[in-house]
Amino acid sequence: xxxxxxxxxxxxxxxxxxxxxxxxxxxxxxxxxxxxxxxxxxxxxxxxxxxxxxxxxxxxxxxxxxxxxxxxxxxxxxxxxxxxxxxxxxxxxxxxxxxxxxxxxxxxxxxxxxxxxxxxxxxxxxxxxxxxxxxxxxxxxxxxxxxxxxxxxxxxxxxxxxxxxxxxxxxxxxxxxxxxxxxxxxxxxxxxxxxxxxxxxxxxxxxxxxxxxxxxxxxxxxxxxxxxxxxxxxxxxxxxxxxxxxxxxxxxxxxxxxxxxxxxxxxxxxxxxxxxxxxxxxxxxxxxxxxxxxxxxxxxxxxxxxxxxxxxxxxxxxxxxxxxxxxxxxxxxxxxxxxxxxxxxxxxxxxxxxxxxxxxxxxxxxxxxxxxxxxxxxxxxxxxxxxxxxxxxxxxxxxxxxxxxxxxxxxxxxxxxxxxxxxxxxxxxxxxxxxxxxxxxxxxxxxxxxxxxxxxxxxxxxxxxxxxxxxxxxxxxxxxxxxxxxxxxxxxxxxxxxxxxxxxxxxxxxxxxxxxxxxxxxxxxxxxxxxxxxxxxxxxxxxxxxxxxxxxxxxxxxxxxxxxxxxxxxxxxxxxxxxxxxxxxxxxxxxxxxxxxxxxxxxxxxxxxxxxxxxxxxxxxxxxxxxxxxxxxxxxxxx
Numbered sequence: 001x002x003x004x005x006x007x008x009x010x011x012x013x014x015x016x017x018x019x020x021x022x023x024x025x026x027x028x029x030x031x032x033x034x035x036x037x038x039x040x041x042x043x044x045x046x047x048x049x050x051x052x053x054x055x056x057x058x059x060x061x062x063x064x065x066x067x068x069x070x071x072x073x074x075x076x077x078x079x080x081x082x083x084x085x086x087x088x089x090x091x092x093x094x095x096x097x098x099x100x101x102x103x104x105x106x107x108x109x110x111x112x113x114x115x116x117x118x119x120x121x122x123x124x125x126x127x128x129x130x131x132x133x134x135x136x137x138x139x140x141x142x143x144x145x146x147x148x149x150x151x152x153x154x155x156x157x158x159x160x161x162x163x164x165x166x167x168x169x170x171x172x173x174x175x176x177x178x179x180x181x182x183x184x185x186x187x188x189x190x191x192x193x194x195x196x197x198x199x200x201x202x203x204x205x206x207x208x209x210x211x212x213x214x215x216x217x218x219x220x221x222x223x224x225x226x227x228x229x230x231x232x233x234x235x236x237x238x239x240x241x242x243x244x245x246x247x248x249x250x251x252x253x254x255x256x257x258x259x260x261x262x263x264x265x266x267x268x269x270x271x272x273x274x275x276x277x278x279x280x281x282x283x284x285x286x287x288x289x290x291x292x293x294x295x296x297x298x299x300x301x302x303x304x305x306x307x308x309x310x311x312x313x314x315x316x317x318x319x320x321x322x323x324x325x326x327x328x329x330x331x332x333x334x335x336x337x338x339x340x341x342x343x344x345x346x347x348x349x350x351x352x353x354x355x356x357x358x359x360x361x362x363x364x365x366x367x368x369x370x371x372x373x374x375x376x377x378x379x380x381x382x383x384x385x386x387x388x389x390x391x392x393x394x395x396x397x398x399x400x401x402x403x404x405x406x407x408x409x410x411x412x413x414x415x416x417x418x419x420x421x422x423x424x425x426x427x428x429x430x431x432x433x434x435x436x437x438x439x440x441x442x443x444x445x446x447x448x449x450x451x452x453x454x455x456x457x458x459x460x461x462x463x464x465x466x467x468x469x470x471x472x473x474x475x476x477x478x479x480x481x482x483x484x485x486x487x488x489x490x491x492x493x494x495x496x497x498x499x500x501x502x503x504x505x506x507x508x509x510x511x512x513x514x515x516x517x518x519x520x521x522x523x524x525x526x527x528x529x530x531x532x533x534x535x536x537x538x539x540x541x542x543x544x545x546x547x548x549x550x551x552x553x554x555x556x557x558x559x560x561x562x563x564x565x566x567x568x569x570x571x572x573x574x575x576x577x578x579x580x581x582x583x584x585x586x587x588x589x590x591x592x593x594x595x596x597x598x599x600x601x602x603x604x605x606x607x608x609x610x611x612x613x614x615x616x617x618x619x620x621x622x623x624x625x626x627x628x629x630x631x632x633x634x635x636x637x638x639x
Contacts, residue, residue, distance in 0.1 A: 038255065039103035040228050044085055045259055046092050047074040047099040057097055061088065069230065071237045072259055076104070076230070100258045105229045107221070107253045121206055121340050122303050122331060123322030127366060129209060132414035133200075135422060138210025138372040140380065142170055143196055143246040144239035144272075145365075146232060147189030148225060149174065149182045150217035151344060151352070158183040159350035161190055163206065163342040166199035172217035173238050175231045182219035187346040189217070191357050192250050194341030195365040196372070205342050205354060209369025209414065213376070216244055221251060223346070233263035240267035245375050248368035250277045250361035252287040260289050268294055273375070273384040275368040277360035279312030284405065291316040296371075296388050299323075299406060300363040303330040303337045305398055307406040311360055317408040318388065319395050321366035324358035338362075367391065370414045377421040390420045401433055402448075416452065427494025428455035432487045438505040443477045445504060447485070451496070455489035463504065480508040513580025514541035518573045524591040529563040531590060533571070537582070541575035549590065563592045 043066060048054040058065055058077060066076035079088040085103050092101035124130075151161040152169045158181075174182040184190045197215050198208030220235040221227040232251070239247050247267060264274055274295040279287030290297035291314060300311040300323020307313065308325050324338035331337070338356030345351070374390050375382055382390070394417040395410030403409050431450040436443070449458060449471045460468040462475050463483030477483065483504040488497040517536040522529070535544060535557045546554040548561050549569030563569065569592070572585040 039105045043104055044077050044088050044101055045074050045104050046077050046101045049097050049099050072233055105253050105255045105257055106226050107251045108226050123339055126322055127412045128415035132418055135418045136373045136377040138213030138376045141213045141372040141376045142216050142244045143213050143372050144216040144218050144244035145193050146218045146220045146235045146249045147192055148186035148221040149184035149189045149219035150193045151184045151190040152217050155181050157349055161342050161352050163199050163204055166202050167197045168214040170214045170216050174219040175234050176219050176222050182217040185223040186225050187343045190343040191341045192365045196369040206340055210372035213372045229257045229259050233259050236263040236267050240270040240272050244272055246368050246371045247272055247274045248365050250364045252279050254287055256288050261292055264289055268384050273371050273387045275364050277364040278317055280310045280359050281312045282310045286314050287312050298364045298367045300360045313405045319391055319409055319412055320407040321363040321412040323360050323363035326358045367412055370417055374417050374421055377418050390417050394420050426453045428453045428489035428491050428496050430487050430489040430496040430498035440507050440509040441480055443506045446474045448472050451489040455491050457490045459488040461486045477506045480506050510539055511579050512539045514539045514575035514577050514582050516573050516575040516582040516584035526595045527564050527566055527592045529592050532560050534558050537575040541577050543576045545574040547572045566592045566594045
């Protein structure tokens with residue numbers, strides 16, 4: 001029945017949108033907010049080992065304490081006007097009484113500029129939401145949205161977004177304005193909230209993933225989309241202490257913060273699954289808090305399931321989700337391919353439209369919503385690590401086989417994730433991978449079960465007579481050949497076999513003696529002459545014997561040798577392995593010369609004296625020569 005209702009809702013939306021496309025669908029023509037500063041000026045954050053000594057330390061640096069975070073245990077330190085933040089962080093960090101010192105970093109929301117028009121919510125069927133909605137809608141799970149707030153209430157100059165009217169909200173907090181009304185003055189947070197829990201099956205607008213969960217709006221970003229480390233950390237502590245099971249942070253910075261990390265670790269210890277946008281740099285860099293090991297880092301893909309040009313990628317990426325690409329219309333429906341949700345334009349807080357955004361900010365709430373479904377399906381019994389494992393193990397592998405920097409473990413799959421918690425009554429669909437699939441004897445291959453529908457037993461045949469019943473076995477091939485591998489996966493409802501013909505290729509390593517070869521550099525020069533020799537032998541030698549022509553020897557593979565006497569030297573290398581040896585001799589390979597002896601003589605002046613007699617000149621001349629020496633060697637002059 002839920003499938004039918006969902007289909008009718010989407011059909012009605014299609015019709016009304018064709019008629020009212022202009023007023024309903026808008027593109028926010030703004031750029032990603034970039035703070036002009038990396039951190040709050042004039043202050044740093046410091047945590048001391050000994051609170052008794054902290055005041056003395058602060059005074060000794062000419063600083064003063066602004067306030068202290070009771071929850072985080074760190075102090076806000078005002079620094080002297082003639083000191084930079086970097087200088088004071090360095091001075092405090094060097095003090096043995098300080099656990100850590102860092103700037104109060106500024107974090108910004110992740111959102112990429114949008115261009116006109118878009119094609120509905122292609123991102124929902126992409127992650128198999130129609131099947132997932134039949135199983136769970138997130139009831140009983142609180143998701144905290146740490147962002148610029150949410151348009152969740154009619155209050156003062158703010159109004160509730162019409163398409164959030166049936167969404168459940170619990171009390172949140174505004175850490176920017178320090179009040180209990182975390183309303184959205186940017187638009188970003190409301191858009192994120194819509195992806196997680198937009199009111200659904202209400203004959204209005206668009207859908208949300210976990211539309212029966214409860215949203216906790218926690219405002220940690222200002223109207224420009226920026227927030228400091230301490231503000232965000234306070235928001236994390238608040239969410240963890242007030243019942244949140246999932247935290248979504250579509251925000252980030254290129255700086256690691258111990259304070260932020262401590263807050264996230266605290267939340268995780270309280271049973272909170274933390275989902276973070278990987279970043280919008282489009283480069284191989286680390287952005288935080290997503291790059292912290294213990295949290296789920298989300299990269300962004302577009303409609304064709306390829307990584308977007310803006311998505312940050314790195315060794316910390318765990319999973320990919322739809323983030324949109326507003327530069328293309330890949331399904332040809334006349335609208336650009338962004339992520340569609342309802343929000344306001346960031347200035348008029350009571351006027352709402354359906355906006356197309358793109359960014360890892362949009363990808364992250366997809367994963368947060370599915371995390372809420374998984375937790376709801378388990379009855380709230382799963383730990384954060386178990387939730388993360390389910391999200392990763394159920395993802396659709398993209399890019400190279402297995403984990404990679406761009407897609408992590410693959411594309412988010414809501415239906416498959418819930419199936420890992422509440423399996424269907426279907427037999428398994430067997431699938432597996434092995435690595436490596438080729439190499440020399442002995443070849444150790446690690447096999448990974450990729451079967452779906454929750455098999456409970458496994459039977460492997462490796463093609464050489466070997467078998468296993470482990471889920472993910474390792475197997476050693478000890479003979480050359482090409483082998484067919486079969487996995488049969490079984491559960492209570494049946495079994496299925498996956499056979500990969502000629503899957504493993506094992507070769508015999510070469511049984512040839514080495515062919516010796518080498519090079520040296522330099523091969524000539526004045527003594528003392530240092531020469532670096534490089535073994536270039538083939539067929540895998542295991543030992544080496546060098547003679548350098550002057551009596552010197554070595555058994556190092558790539559030796560360095562110093563010649564201290566002039567001469568011409570013949571070098572030989574004998575390379576050996578289990579199958580024999582070979583010698584390479586290069587006659588007169590190294591030429592060593594003496595350094596130049598003596599200086600350079602310059603004649604600056606010649607003075608001649610004369611002796612006269614009679615009318616005719618006769619006599620002798622005396623020549624005086626001034627010699628400028630350029631070395632201490634003796635110079636002899638013959639005249």
